[in-house]
Amino acid sequence: MARGSRVRGPNSALTEFLRSQGINTSALGRARPPNPESTEQTNQGSGTEINGTVDSPISEETPLIETTTVQVQSSRRPGGRSVKKKKKPIEEDDDDHNISFGFHRAGFSYKSRENAGKLDFCVHCQCRFTITPYSKYSEKENGWLCYPCSRGAEEQQVPEIHTRKRRAMTRKKAAAATMDEELNVPKLQDICIRIIAEYIHDVEALGDIGQLNMDKISQIISKNRSLDDTTVQLFLTGDQTELRLYDCSRLTDGALLQIAQYCPRLHTLHLTFCGQMKDEVFNLYSEKLTELKDLSINGAFLVSTNTWISFLKKRGLQLTELEITDTAKVHSSVINAIVDYCPNLVTLTLSRIFYMDDECVRLLSGCKNLTTLRIESPGQTVTDGSVLDVLNQIGSGLQTLSLAGCSKLSDEVLKQGIGPCCGRLRNLDLSGLSELTDDEAASMFGSWNIQSGLETLSLRRCLGLGDRTLRAVLVNSGQSLSSLDLNGLSYITSDSLHYLAKFPLPRLQTLDVSWIRDMNDKLVCEFEENKPALAKLLVWGNNHVLMPTKRLLLIGREVQ
Amino acid sequence: MSEEYVKLISSDGFEFVLRKDIACISGTIKAILNEGVFAEAQNNECTFPDIRGSLLEKVCEYLHYNYRYKNQQDVPKFDIPPEMVLELLVTAEYLDT
Numbered sequence: 001m002a003r004g005s006r007v008r009g010p011n012s013a014l015t016e017f018l019r020s021q022g023i024n025t026s027a028l029g030r031a032r033p034p035n036p037e038s039t040e041q042t043n044q045g046s047g048t049e050i051n052g053t054v055d056s057p058i059s060e061e062t063p064l065i066e067t068t069t070v071q072v073q074s075s076r077r078p079g080g081r082s083v084k085k086k087k088k089p090i091e092e093d094d095d096d097h098n099i100s101f102g103f104h105r106a107g108f109s110y111k112s113r114e115n116a117g118k119l120d121f122c123v124h125c126q127c128r129f130t131i132t133p134y135s136k137y138s139e140k141e142n143g144w145l146c147y148p149c150s151r152g153a154e155e156q157q158v159p160e161i162h163t164r165k166r167r168a169m170t171r172k173k174a175a176a177a178t179m180d181e182e183l184n185v186p187k188l189q190d191i192c193i194r195i196i197a198e199y200i201h202d203v204e205a206l207g208d209i210g211q212l213n214m215d216k217i218s219q220i221i222s223k224n225r226s227l228d229d230t231t232v233q234l235f236l237t238g239d240q241t242e243l244r245l246y247d248c249s250r251l252t253d254g255a256l257l258q259i260a261q262y263c264p265r266l267h268t269l270h271l272t273f274c275g276q277m278k279d280e281v282f283n284l285y286s287e288k289l290t291e292l293k294d295l296s297i298n299g300a301f302l303v304s305t306n307t308w309i310s311f312l313k314k315r316g317l318q319l320t321e322l323e324i325t326d327t328a329k330v331h332s333s334v335i336n337a338i339v340d341y342c343p344n345l346v347t348l349t350l351s352r353i354f355y356m357d358d359e360c361v362r363l364l365s366g367c368k369n370l371t372t373l374r375i376e377s378p379g380q381t382v383t384d385g386s387v388l389d390v391l392n393q394i395g396s397g398l399q400t401l402s403l404a405g406c407s408k409l410s411d412e413v414l415k416q417g418i419g420p421c422c423g424r425l426r427n428l429d430l431s432g433l434s435e436l437t438d439d440e441a442a443s444m445f446g447s448w449n450i451q452s453g454l455e456t457l458s459l460r461r462c463l464g465l466g467d468r469t470l471r472a473v474l475v476n477s478g479q480s481l482s483s484l485d486l487n488g489l490s491y492i493t494s495d496s497l498h499y500l501a502k503f504p505l506p507r508l509q510t511l512d513v514s515w516i517r518d519m520n521d522k523l524v525c526e527f528e529e530n531k532p533a534l535a536k537l538l539v540w541g542n543n544h545v546l547m548p549t550k551r552l553l554l555i556g557r558e559v560q
Numbered sequence: 561m562s563e564e565y566v567k568l569i570s571s572d573g574f575e576f577v578l579r580k581d582i583a584c585i586s587g588t589i590k591a592i593l594n595e596g597v598f599a600e601a602q603n604n605e606c607t608f609p610d611i612r613g614s615l616l617e618k619v620c621e622y623l624h625y626n627y628r629y630k631n632q633q634d635v636p637k638f639d640i641p642p643e644m645v646l647e648l649l650v651t652a653e654y655l656d657t
Contacts, residue, residue, distance in 0.1 A: 174633050185626045188619070188657045191638050192649035199642045 122146035171559055190216070197221050215244055222246035222272075229255040236262035241291075248274040256281045260288040270296040270323075279307045286311040296323035296349075305329050309337045316341030323347075328354035328379070332363060339366035347372040349402075354379035358386040365393035373398055374429075377405030384412040395421030402429035404458070409433050411440035423450035431460035431485075438491070442468035445476045453480030459489060460512070466491035474503045483510040487538070494518035501526035509533050514540035514556060521547045528552050566593060566604045568620065574613030576620050580604070582627045586619070587656030615644065615651050622657065 011019075018025060118131050123143025129135075136150035137143070186194075197220040218235060221227050228250040235243060240263045248256070248271050256277055259269075266289055271277070277300040285292075292315055297303075308330060312319075319342050324330060330353050338345070345367050350356060356378030364373070373394070375382065387409060395401075401422060403409060414436065418425070430436065441462075454477040459465055470492055473484075486492065497516070501523055508531055513519050519542040527534060528549055539545045540556035548554060564580040568589070583606075584590035592600050600606050608616060622638060629635040640648060 170634065184631060185629050185635055188622045188626075188638075188652040188655075189649055191622075192640065192645050192652055195640055195642060195645045196649065199645070 120144050122149055124149040124152075175559070193217050193220050197224055197226060214240075215242075218244055219246055225250070227251065232258070238262055239265060241265055242268040244268070244270040245274075246270075246272050248272065248276070252276055253278050253281045257284055260284045264288050265291055267291045268294040270294075271300075272296075272298045274298070274300050275302070278302050279304055282307050282311055286314040289315070291318070293318055294321040295319060296321075297325075298323070299326040301327050301329065303327065303329060305331055305334055308334045312337040312341045317344065320344055321347040323349035323351075324353065325349070325351040326353075331355050332357075332360045335360045335363045339363055342367070343369070345369060349374040349376070350378075351376035351405075352379065356380060356382065358383055361386040362389050365390045368394060369397070370394055371397055371424075372400040374400070374402040374404075375406060376402055377432075381408050382406045383408055384410055384417075387413050388417045391417035391421045396423055398422055399424050400427040401425060402427075402431075403433065404429045404431040404460075407432050407434055410435045411437055411444075414441060414444040419444045419448055420450075425451050426454060426480075427456045428454055429456075429458045430462055431458050432462070434461065434463045436462050437464050438466045438468050441465055442472040445469065445472035448476055453477040455480055455507075456483040456485075457481065458483075458485035460485045461488040463488060463490075465489055467493055467496040470496050471499060474500065474505070478503055478505050480507060481505060482507045482533075484508060485510075485512040486516065487512045487514045487540075488516075490515055490517050492516050492518065494520075494523070497523050498526070501530055505531055505533075507533055510536045510538075512538040514538050514542065516542065518544075520544035524549060524552075524554070564604065566606065568616060569605065569607040570611050570613040570616040571609050572613050574616065576616060578620055578623065582623050585623050585626050585657060589655060610654075611651055612647075615647055618644065618648055619651060619655060619657065622652075626657075 119128060120131050120143075121128055122145055123138060123141040124145055125148075127146055129144075129146040131144055135147070136145045138145050138150075193216050196217060214235065218227075221231060222245065225247060227245060227247050229252055232245070232251055232255050235245070236258055243259065243263060243266055245251070251274070253276055256271075256274065257280075259266075260281075261284075269285075269289065269292060274297060277297070279302070282300070282303050308324075312334070316337070322338065322342065322345060330350075332355070335350075338348070346369055348364070348367060348370055349372075350360075351374065353360075356375070357380035361375060361378075361382055364370075364375075367373075373390075375387075387403065387406070391398075391413075395417065401418070403413070413433075418428070441464075454473075457473060457477065459469070459473075466489065470486070470489075497513070497518055511527070511531075511534060519539060521544065524537065524539070524545055524547070527537060528551055534552060536553045536555065537549070538555045542556070543558065545554075545557050548557065565577050566580045566583050566589075568576045568578070568583065570576075580593065584593065589606060592598065592606055593604065595601055611619075618640065625638050
């Protein structure tokens with residue numbers, strides 16, 4: 001094989017095609033000495049726009065920035081071998097040898113064979129060795145490296161080559177970061193808190209850090225599932241007035257007892273996932289926590305009915321906010337006790353209560369001072385009648401109402417309950433009410449004159465609703481809405497979405513248009529332009545939303 | 561204007577000179593330096609009698625890290641030796657950073 005020989009053997013169909021197109025694949029994924037010949041050739045590369053990065057110092061990134069045609073070829077390498085091992089570069093001397101073979105054909109191209117077998121001196125250690133197709137060429141030192149030196153060189157040179165897997169990982173990380181909204185560099189406080197959470201077992205007393213940061217630490221620790229009997233000591237300082245533990249699943253009842261013992265002055269106590277809470281603990285709470293105003297107990301399934309009732313008897317008078325979720329021991333007797341013993345109750349949330357039924361709901365009409373009422377995902381059937389009773393009695397005082405998950409409710413609740421009664425309503429959550437119909441809902445919102453505009457509205461998975469309701473909602477509350485959730489309303493058409501985009505919504509900050517088929521990139525652009533306050537847009541399951549946004553936080557976009 | 565330098569002085573007398581726009585990533589420092597009437601703003605100097613030199617140095621390091629990696633992906637981890645993490649948290653809260 002003399003150099004410059006014009007004799008060429010048969011080539012594959014692919015190489016013939018590429019040559020006929022004039023595509024020069026010489027720079028394909030091969031790190032080679034940036035000799036002037038290759039530069040010439042790539043500059044002469046006809047028709048294809050090969051970036052001038054071949055001769056730049058960032059030669060390692062060449063495979064990434066190639067043209068699409070070249071990339072197609074690279075992705076078709078069998079076995080998807082990543083561009084890591086640098087094979088001996090082909091010495092391009094003239095145009096005739098444009099087409100080079102994929103180098104995973106183990107260096108059996110003409111070029112590497114040219115030098116193979118020659119004796120040379122290693123440019124690094126000056127030892128004599130035979131050049132093989134596998135020998136490395138060192139760009140820095142302009143010469144061939146013997147095997148031991150080439151091993152050393154490879155370790156240094158680790159190129160930041162973006163294989164497909166890498167790219168997918170980066171995208172995943174970016175998507176995860178978007179989901180957690182951790183886009184920017186984290187604040188120093190957050191970094192510190194994270195490290196504290198890691199080292200928590202070595203940290204004894206934290207001293208005075210400030211209530212807000214204690215809460216942040218609590219959140220992080222709970223997220224790490226590191227909250228247990230030892231680490232909870234961090235939070236039991238004595239003169240605390242607020243305590244929120246977001247994951248008490250590892251706290252034994254001994255630790256839960258300590259909460260009452262060490263922090264008797266609490267006026268806010270939120271415990272989530274406190275499955276280990278037993279009757280004795282709760283009884284101790286009713287004794288010791290004399291200043292308790294805001295109580296939220298989620299998942300205390302072991303606490304018995306009588307214990308609830310006795311707690312409410314003792315502490316009910318001072319309670320203003322109460323949240324009970326996920327328990328099967330709360331029967332109508334407990335609800336009765338709530339109504340009887342908690343006259344000052346302003347906020348009441350009852351979610352996923354197994355025995356929640358019409359009777360229980362009806363009893364709630366006795367809580368006269370409520371401004372926030374949440375009855376969510378009741379375990380038994382809750383029908384219109386009881387809800388209407390409640391709304392007729394106390395609806396006019398309610399500012400926040402949530403009937404999420406009460407799936408058996410129908411339009412009557414809107415027509416005869418919310419519409420006529422709830423004049424002060426600011427936040428409405430009707431998630432999961434799949435029996436609501438478009439026409440009725442539209443007419444309710446259309447004629448809802450007694451109230452002055454909602455701030456948050458969730459129509460999540462109200463599958464029956466569509467265009468008419470959306471338009472009626474906008475007309476009714478457009479001026480004041482700051483958060484609108486239309487997740488799952490696939491009947492909404494693009495006409496209405498355009499209407500939504502054009503409608504003035506000065507306060508809208510969060511919009512969820514997931515799973516609406518007609519959502520597309522053009523609409524996203526329109527949202528970005530016309531809604532100055534909009535910060536977050538959720539587009540889960542919107543197949544036609546593909547482009548990223550500049551200003552908005554776009555969550556749930558599919559990426560190829 | 562962006563090439564103005566400010567000096568942060570710790571309780572034990574260490575002085576740190578850095579660019580004003582980087583220093584103002586800290587909300588507190590920004591407030592101190594931008595309030596025209598205070599002597600600090602006149603001299604472009606800020607003294608922190610409660611913050612030790614080692615902590616202030618770490619804070620400056622963080623400010624540069626923040627400036628360098630703002631709005632980027634693949635941000636490397638910022639290392640803090642665990643011995644100083646608690647005080648650093650308090651300091652960070654004070655400096656609103």
